[in-house]
Amino acid sequence: MSASEAGPFLKIEGVSKSFGSFQAVRDVSLTVEKGEIFALLGGSGCGKTTLLRMLAGFEEPTSGRIFLDGRDMAGVPPWNRPVHMMFQSYALFPHMTVAKNVAYGLKHEKMTRAERDARVAEMLDLVQLTPFAGRKPHQISGGQRQRVALARALARQPKLLLLDEPLAALDKKLREHTQFELMSIQARTGVTFIVVTHDQEEAMTLADRIAVMDKGQVKQVGSPTEIYEFPNSRFVAGFIGSITSFEARVTGREDGLLAVEVPAFGTRVMARDVAGVTEGQAVTLALRPEKLTISKDRPEGPNAVEGMVKDLAYFGKDSLYRISLPSGALVQAHAVNARRGTEAARVADWDDRVWLGFDPGAAIVLAE
Amino acid sequence: MAGSRLSRWFDRKGWSDLIVGAPYIWLLVFFLLPFLVVVAMSVATKTSTAPPISWGGEVPLVSWEAYARVFGDGLYLRAFLTSVLNAAVAMVLCLLIGYPMALGLVRVAPAWRNILLMLVILPFWTSFLLRVYAWMGLMGRNSWFNGMLTDAWNVLVPVDWAVRSIPMMNTNFAVVLVMVYTYLPFMILPLYASLERLDPTLDEAAMDLGSKPARVFWDVTLPQSIPGIIAGGMLVFIPAAGELVIPTLVGNASSPMIGRVISDEFAQARDWPMASAVAVVLLLMMVVPTMLYSHFQARAEGSK
Amino acid sequence: MKRRPVFLITMLAFGFAFFYIPILSMIVYSFNESRLATVWGGFSTKWYVSLFSNRQVLAALVLSLKIAFISASIATILGTMAGIALARFRAFRGRVMFSGLVTAPLIMPEVITGISSLMFFIMLAEWIGWPAQRGFTTVTLAHITFSMVFVTTVVQARMIQADRAIEEAAMDLGSRPWQVLFDVTLPVIFPAILSGWLLAFTISLDDVVITSFTTGPGSTTLPLLIWSKVKLGVTPDINALATLMVLVVGAGVLIAGIVMNRAAARASADARLAYRANE
Structure with missing residues (x-):
C-alpha cells in the first residue's frame, strides 16, 4: 500500500517497441498522476497509439517497463489489467443492446445480478442514456455510441481509462459539447484518463498535461500553457498553434x-x-x-x-x-x-x- | 496451481493452437495425404493383385512408365488438348454472353437488379446434374428444340443438305454448350462485382470529354473490369478443363476429355498408376493458370 | 437524356431465356403422359405418383440429406476455425502451407479429389484395416474435406471485414480469448457461418463425382441414383424428380431473398431511428 502511494500512479520507464525493423516507440519515459487527464498528442505514425496499446496490454514493449499503481505490468494480459479502453471506432458489440454492452465487463466481477443491474443503471445515468438501454448500437446516433463506449469502459471502475481519439468520429459541433462532458465525467468519477489525439485543440482543452510525440519519441511534456508558451523545440512550437x-x-x-x-x-x-x-x-x-x-x-x-x-x-x-x-x-x-x-x-x-x-x-x- | 498453469497456457497459446490445429490436421490427413498417395501410385507398377499396384521389389523401386505413356501416347495428349480446347471455347463464349449480361445488370433500374441477380444465382443452387440433364432432353433427336433447329436449318440451306435431325448429343459441341450453360453464372457474378464498383461519373466524364458510348466502353469500362474478366475466366476454365459429368453424359466417347480418361483408366482399365499419372499432370496444368491468377490478383490489390 | 441500353437488355433477355428454357422444358415434360420422354403424349401426373411410391428414391433422398447435414455441420466447424485462423493469426508456423491446403481443394478437379480419396481409403484399409467398407462414413469424410474450404472462404472474407477492435474491446473488458470467441466473434460472423453451412450443405447434396468414388455397396445418394439413371438417357420419372428438386430449391432461394429484403428494410428503419435519436 505504502509503496504504491509513494511512487507515481503510472510510470512508463524507457519503453520502446519495434515491429520488425520499424521502431514505433523509442525510449519513452513518462509519469502520470492519479486523477489526471493526460494527453498523448502527435501526428499519425508518431507512436501514440502503439504506446496506448502497450498500456492496454495488446502489445508487449520490446524493452522498458510499465508500472501501474506500483505493479509491474509486464506479461499481464489485457483481460487481467485494471485498464480499460475507449476505442476510436467505439467497438460496441453490434449484437448486444446498449445495456448489455455496458454490462459486458461486469460479468467477470463477483457481483449479484441486482448489483450488476444497479451498476449498469448508474453508468447509463452518468452518460444520460437510460432511455436508450434497450436499443442496439446501430439504432442510436454517433454521439450516443460514443457515450455507450465510455459507460462500458467505466463500468468496471478501471484504475486507468485509455481514450483513443475519443472525439475524432464526431462532427464539429458535437465535439465541443462532448469535450466538456468528458471532463465533467472524469471529475465525477476520478478515474485517470489517458487520451490519444492528433488534434491539438482537443488536447489543449481536455488535458491537464500533454506529451507531444514525434517519430516514436516524447518531445515535450507539460501543461497546455507550458507547451504553448514555452515550447522547447521547433517541432513542438510548430505543431501547436x-x-x-x-x-x-x-x-x-x-x-x-x-x-x-x-x-x-x-x-x-x-x-x-x-x-x-x-x-x-x-x-x-x-x-x-x-x-x-x-x-x-x-x-x-x-x-x-x-x-x-x-x-x-x-x-x-x-x-x-x-x-x-x-x-x-x-x-x-x-x-x-x-x-x-x-x-x-x-x-x-x-x-x-x-x-x-x-x-x-x-x-x-x-x-x- | 497446475490447473491455473494449464488455463494460462490455454489462454495464451492453447486456444489458438486448437483453432489452427484442428482444420490443419484434418486437411493434412484427408486432403494432402490422399494426394501424396496418388503421387506415389503414379510411380508404382500395375499388378493383378488387389489393390492392383506394387512398388517394385526390383531396383529402381519407382517406375516412370506411366508418365512415359502420358507424353508418348497420342490418346492422352489428344485428351489433354480436347479438354483445354473445350474449356477455352466455353470460357470465351461465357465471356461473350456473360459480359453484356453483367453490364446489363449494372445498368438496369435498381428495383429490377436484385430480382435479376437472384435469377442468375438461382441455377447455381439447383443441382448441377439436373442442369446437364435438362439439356439432354433438349438436344435429343426427337425433342421440340432439336426439331425447331432442324426446321430452321432445312429452310436456310440447299435441299441437298437437308437433315432429319441435327446430331447434337455426344459431340464436343454438346459438351461446350452445356459447359457454357452450367458455368455462365461463375462468369457473370465476378464480372458484375467488378462492374458494379465502377464509378458511373467516370463514364459521364469520358462522354463529357467527347467520347461516344462505344468508345467510353472501350477506354473506360473494359480496362477497369479486367480483374473481373480474369476471375470469371479462371472460375470457368479450371472446373471445365477437369470436368467429368458433362463429357460422360453428352460428350463424344471417341474423343474423351481428360477427366473421363482418368476415371476410365481407374475404374475400367484398373490401371491405377496410369490414372494417377494423368491426374498429377492435369493438376500441374491447373497450377500454372492458378498461379497466374493469384499473381494478377496480388497486383490488382497492390495497385489499389 | 439517358439512353436505354437496348443491346444490353436484349442480351439479358437472351441470357435468361438460355438459363430457364431448358428447365421449363424439363418441368413441362415431367407432366408428359408418354413413356418416350421427349415426345408429348398428353398431360399426366403419373410420374409423380410413381416417384412417391419409389422406395429407392426416398431412401436415397434420406441418405443424401443425412450425409449433407452431418458433413455440412462438421465442415462448418472446421471451416470456421480455419477462416478465423487465416484472418486473425497473422504469423504462425506453417501458415503458407495452411493457406495452400485451404485453397487447393477449391481448384482441384473433382475427379482427382475423388480418386485420391478412394485410393487413400483403400490403402488405409490395407494398412490399418479401417475403413473396412466404404459407404456412409467415407462419403461423409470426403464431403467434409472438400466443403470445409468453401466455409473457410466465406468466413475468412467476413472476418477480414469485421472490426477487430470489438474483439480487443471484449478482451480489454476482462474476457479471455476463448470467451471473446464465443461472446463476440462468433455472434458477429454468424450470418457468414450460416451461409457457409448452407453452401456446404448444398455442395454435399449436389455432389456426384466425389461421392461416386468414395461410396460403397448399399450407400446410394440421390445424385448417384439420378446419375446411374441419366447415363442411360432421358426418362419422364427423372423429369418429375428434377422438377420437384428445382421447385424446392427455387422456393428456398425465393424465401431467402424475401428474408434478406426484410432485413435490409429493417436496417434502413434502424438508420432512421438512429437519425432521429441524433436530434
Missing part, C-alpha cells in the same frame, strides 16, 4: 534578457532568456502571430521591425496579416478587429508600411 520562425544567433545577455541577431529582420532583438544557450550559438527565433502588434508608428520597447503589408485575410473577429520584411522574409501577425466598420476595422491595408512590435517575453528562442 501557428508560428513564424527565423534563423538567429545569440549575441549576448542584457538585463536578464537574451540579445539575438536576426538576419531576416536586419536588426537585433531582445528575447526571454533560455537556459543552456551560449553566446554565438545558432538558434531559432519563433514568433506567434497573436503576440505581434501592428502599428503605423514605431512602437515603444526594444523590438521593432519595419515591413509592408503583403496580404491580409479578414476573419471577422480578427484579421491575419502577412508582412514582408526588407530582407524578403514573411511574418504572420494577428490583429483583433476591435472597431466596427468596413475600412476602419483594419489596422492597415495592402501595401501599407507598418511596424511590427513584440514583447521580449513573447519571443521564443529555440536551441533545438
Whole structure:
C-alpha cells in the first residue's frame, strides 16, 4: 500500500517497441498522476497509439517497463489489467443492446445480478442514456455510441481509462459539447484518463498535461500553457498553434534578457532568456502571430521591425496579416478587429508600411 | 496451481493452437495425404493383385512408365488438348454472353437488379446434374428444340443438305454448350462485382470529354473490369478443363476429355498408376493458370 | 437524356431465356403422359405418383440429406476455425502451407479429389484395416474435406471485414480469448457461418463425382441414383424428380431473398431511428 502511494500512479520507464525493423516507440519515459487527464498528442505514425496499446496490454514493449499503481505490468494480459479502453471506432458489440454492452465487463466481477443491474443503471445515468438501454448500437446516433463506449469502459471502475481519439468520429459541433462532458465525467468519477489525439485543440482543452510525440519519441511534456508558451523545440512550437520562425544567433545577455541577431529582420532583438544557450550559438527565433502588434508608428520597447503589408485575410473577429520584411522574409501577425466598420476595422491595408512590435517575453528562442 | 498453469497456457497459446490445429490436421490427413498417395501410385507398377499396384521389389523401386505413356501416347495428349480446347471455347463464349449480361445488370433500374441477380444465382443452387440433364432432353433427336433447329436449318440451306435431325448429343459441341450453360453464372457474378464498383461519373466524364458510348466502353469500362474478366475466366476454365459429368453424359466417347480418361483408366482399365499419372499432370496444368491468377490478383490489390 | 441500353437488355433477355428454357422444358415434360420422354403424349401426373411410391428414391433422398447435414455441420466447424485462423493469426508456423491446403481443394478437379480419396481409403484399409467398407462414413469424410474450404472462404472474407477492435474491446473488458470467441466473434460472423453451412450443405447434396468414388455397396445418394439413371438417357420419372428438386430449391432461394429484403428494410428503419435519436 505504502509503496504504491509513494511512487507515481503510472510510470512508463524507457519503453520502446519495434515491429520488425520499424521502431514505433523509442525510449519513452513518462509519469502520470492519479486523477489526471493526460494527453498523448502527435501526428499519425508518431507512436501514440502503439504506446496506448502497450498500456492496454495488446502489445508487449520490446524493452522498458510499465508500472501501474506500483505493479509491474509486464506479461499481464489485457483481460487481467485494471485498464480499460475507449476505442476510436467505439467497438460496441453490434449484437448486444446498449445495456448489455455496458454490462459486458461486469460479468467477470463477483457481483449479484441486482448489483450488476444497479451498476449498469448508474453508468447509463452518468452518460444520460437510460432511455436508450434497450436499443442496439446501430439504432442510436454517433454521439450516443460514443457515450455507450465510455459507460462500458467505466463500468468496471478501471484504475486507468485509455481514450483513443475519443472525439475524432464526431462532427464539429458535437465535439465541443462532448469535450466538456468528458471532463465533467472524469471529475465525477476520478478515474485517470489517458487520451490519444492528433488534434491539438482537443488536447489543449481536455488535458491537464500533454506529451507531444514525434517519430516514436516524447518531445515535450507539460501543461497546455507550458507547451504553448514555452515550447522547447521547433517541432513542438510548430505543431501547436501557428508560428513564424527565423534563423538567429545569440549575441549576448542584457538585463536578464537574451540579445539575438536576426538576419531576416536586419536588426537585433531582445528575447526571454533560455537556459543552456551560449553566446554565438545558432538558434531559432519563433514568433506567434497573436503576440505581434501592428502599428503605423514605431512602437515603444526594444523590438521593432519595419515591413509592408503583403496580404491580409479578414476573419471577422480578427484579421491575419502577412508582412514582408526588407530582407524578403514573411511574418504572420494577428490583429483583433476591435472597431466596427468596413475600412476602419483594419489596422492597415495592402501595401501599407507598418511596424511590427513584440514583447521580449513573447519571443521564443529555440536551441533545438 | 497446475490447473491455473494449464488455463494460462490455454489462454495464451492453447486456444489458438486448437483453432489452427484442428482444420490443419484434418486437411493434412484427408486432403494432402490422399494426394501424396496418388503421387506415389503414379510411380508404382500395375499388378493383378488387389489393390492392383506394387512398388517394385526390383531396383529402381519407382517406375516412370506411366508418365512415359502420358507424353508418348497420342490418346492422352489428344485428351489433354480436347479438354483445354473445350474449356477455352466455353470460357470465351461465357465471356461473350456473360459480359453484356453483367453490364446489363449494372445498368438496369435498381428495383429490377436484385430480382435479376437472384435469377442468375438461382441455377447455381439447383443441382448441377439436373442442369446437364435438362439439356439432354433438349438436344435429343426427337425433342421440340432439336426439331425447331432442324426446321430452321432445312429452310436456310440447299435441299441437298437437308437433315432429319441435327446430331447434337455426344459431340464436343454438346459438351461446350452445356459447359457454357452450367458455368455462365461463375462468369457473370465476378464480372458484375467488378462492374458494379465502377464509378458511373467516370463514364459521364469520358462522354463529357467527347467520347461516344462505344468508345467510353472501350477506354473506360473494359480496362477497369479486367480483374473481373480474369476471375470469371479462371472460375470457368479450371472446373471445365477437369470436368467429368458433362463429357460422360453428352460428350463424344471417341474423343474423351481428360477427366473421363482418368476415371476410365481407374475404374475400367484398373490401371491405377496410369490414372494417377494423368491426374498429377492435369493438376500441374491447373497450377500454372492458378498461379497466374493469384499473381494478377496480388497486383490488382497492390495497385489499389 | 439517358439512353436505354437496348443491346444490353436484349442480351439479358437472351441470357435468361438460355438459363430457364431448358428447365421449363424439363418441368413441362415431367407432366408428359408418354413413356418416350421427349415426345408429348398428353398431360399426366403419373410420374409423380410413381416417384412417391419409389422406395429407392426416398431412401436415397434420406441418405443424401443425412450425409449433407452431418458433413455440412462438421465442415462448418472446421471451416470456421480455419477462416478465423487465416484472418486473425497473422504469423504462425506453417501458415503458407495452411493457406495452400485451404485453397487447393477449391481448384482441384473433382475427379482427382475423388480418386485420391478412394485410393487413400483403400490403402488405409490395407494398412490399418479401417475403413473396412466404404459407404456412409467415407462419403461423409470426403464431403467434409472438400466443403470445409468453401466455409473457410466465406468466413475468412467476413472476418477480414469485421472490426477487430470489438474483439480487443471484449478482451480489454476482462474476457479471455476463448470467451471473446464465443461472446463476440462468433455472434458477429454468424450470418457468414450460416451461409457457409448452407453452401456446404448444398455442395454435399449436389455432389456426384466425389461421392461416386468414395461410396460403397448399399450407400446410394440421390445424385448417384439420378446419375446411374441419366447415363442411360432421358426418362419422364427423372423429369418429375428434377422438377420437384428445382421447385424446392427455387422456393428456398425465393424465401431467402424475401428474408434478406426484410432485413435490409429493417436496417434502413434502424438508420432512421438512429437519425432521429441524433436530434
